Amino acid sequence: MAQPHEISNANFPVDDQGRTYHVELKPGQVANRIITVGDPDRADKFAAFLDQTRDGQPLFRHQSHRGFYSITGTYRGVPVSLVAIGMGMSMMDFFVREVRAVTTGPLAIIRFGSCGTLGPADVGDIIVPTEAVAVTRNYDYFTGDAVPPYHISQPVAADPVMSELLATQLVKLRGADHVFTGLNATCDSFYSSQGRTDPQFTDANLGLFDELQARYPTMTSLEMETFMLYHLASVSQTPTGGTPSVRAAAAMMVFAQRRTNAFIDKARVAELETTVGLAVLETLLATPLNEAT
Ligand code: R1P
Ligand code: URA
Secondary structure, three states, rough: OOOOOEEOOOOOOOEOOOOEEEOOOOOOOOEEEEEEEEEHHHHHHHOOOOOOOOOEEHHHHHEEEOEEEEEEEEOOOEEEEEEOOOOOOEEEEEHHHHHHOOOOEEEEEEEEEEEOOOOOOOOEEEEEEEEEEEEEOOHHHHHOOOOOOOOOOEEEEHHHHHHHHHHHHHHHHHHHHEEEEEEEEOOHHHHHHHHOOOOOOOOOOHHHHHHHHHHHEEEEEEOOEEEEEEEEEEEEEEOOOOOOOEEHHHHEEEEEEEOOOOEOHHHHHHHHHHHHHHHHHHHHHOOOOOOOO
């Protein structure tokens, strides 16, 4: 049986092969163009689009012990990675930081996920969020402090070139009536901070939709990771400082219409994952990037 690898460096833990502690990738195992998804099955569907060999080698795949699933190969000859990260802002944080640590040169990352909407989009439509805010539960409210129950951050923008490429490609594929841009709310819960009601818990969220839409009238989507991706891209640095080293954008399939209470069916998800997924991959390839790998 393989022996577990020793970990060193408490500040940024890596094993004796140079693999990071949670995502478990080392240099050479991840490309500079990456699509990140939540669901590992979605990553496997994307893998079917990739060229099936890279320099005569099979595709690289790795399932980490902390739930990150990575696939690296080429798409039309260009190195691409697919990384399924599970759910939530902290998983996005692990992913972006650990991948950044084992790559050199600029990174282009597109999140292809699912989301809820308050409209005008409907179930099955696609949203390309040009900016995102974080909506986080304000724990002190629940212990009795006179503060609002949810904190809504300032917006952070996506990479404008990548967003424009994505939106253009998706409008060509789905038609302008089914592709929306706007502000995304990344929430720290699928439930409370996305305004879902649950009689088992005190959540104080009945006014949350109105508050969000009053503050950000262009808000179109609710999900759980995109803000962290945009935020980390916005604070990423080249080794000498200066321009961000990570460029990021997102496209999300609308699974839930929160005003009508409609939820997408599985057949529709399968169709979107393959058709829209391919368009996302094409956009990633079209993103200008002067990378080494
Ligand atoms: C919740 O069901 C999950 O779906 C969305 C949310 O952001 C959250 O991770 O995205 P994914 O479909 O990418 O997982
Ligand atoms: N993902 C979310 O985070 N929320 C939804 O309503 C649907 C998908």
